[in-house]
Amino acid sequence: MIISGTVYSLWYVIYFYFFLGNDISTRMVLFPYRDYIYVFALLLSINHLPRKNKWFIRTIPIICIFLTTTATLLSQTRNALLAIVLGLCMYFFKYKKSAILILVVFLVGIAITPGTMKRLDPADILQSDRIATNLTSFEIIKDYPIFGIGFGMQTYGYKEYVDLEKYFAKVPEKYRRHTILASPHNLLADIAVRTGIVGLCLFLFIMFRYVLMGLKIIRTSEDDFIRDWGLCFAACFVGFFTQSMFGDAAFGLQAIVCYTILAMMTILWRLETGAHPQIP
Secondary structure (H helix, E strand, O other): OOHHHHHHHHHHHHHHHHOOOOOOOOOOOOOOOOOOHHHHHHHHHHHOOOOOOOOOHHHHHHHHHHHHHHHHHHHHHHHHHHHHHHHHHHOOOOOHHHHHHHHHHHHHHHOOOOOOHHHHHHHHOOOOHHHHHHHHHHHHHHHHOOOOOOOOOOOOOOOOOHHHHHHOOOOOOHHHHOOOOOOOHHHHHHHHHHHHHHHHHHHHHHHHHHHHHHHHHHOOOOOOHHHHHHHHHHHHHHHHHHOOOEEEEEEHHHHHHHHHHHHHHHHHHHHHHOOOOOOO
């Protein structure tokens, strides 16, 4: 996963800036949602960095971290930048020096990458179309609170199912600066709109069990391998969940990343409970 994410990041940068000839300040968003790959591969790579004793072996995860970080910075995607920062914070619990070093380099990268600081301008953020989209989702939930509008990716963006214009018109005029987005762009809002409060509660229960599973592995496991990877997958989860609060994450590539993160922690849990059956 790390190698494939790194190779893709390298190819994308070369293709977008050298082959297509885009200026370095242009956002690298030719293909949507690729930042989920960058963040996932980056946070996985960090777990390999302290585990390698010889410096020439450490160069492999360093190269992976550098390329995925570069792709993330060039994408100028705000939720991906925030996801990396918060994901790195999880590594502070064990790998403080590595996490702090990477965080400092990452923040410097944000400062020097052309166009990125403009994307982080509070005035620009407050004018984002995400505000109107979230308010639109809230209006829909008010009309379909229990079971939502129905599960399916076509139930939200098509007028024959839901008249988005009607709900968008209820949003305060100061937030209606942009066109109507055809999806909620927030994972929790997405679940609540399509499956109602019932579906949202079930989804949150799954997330709660994942967090509880991860905490028990990190705190109680006697196996360094399981404990270290548990911390890594917790960081990946924090990164993904952060991204999902500001973008679509319930389908396609994003959903694959989510299910992979859930599956890997589950595998660790099974390894741990198999070795120590007394753990509930």
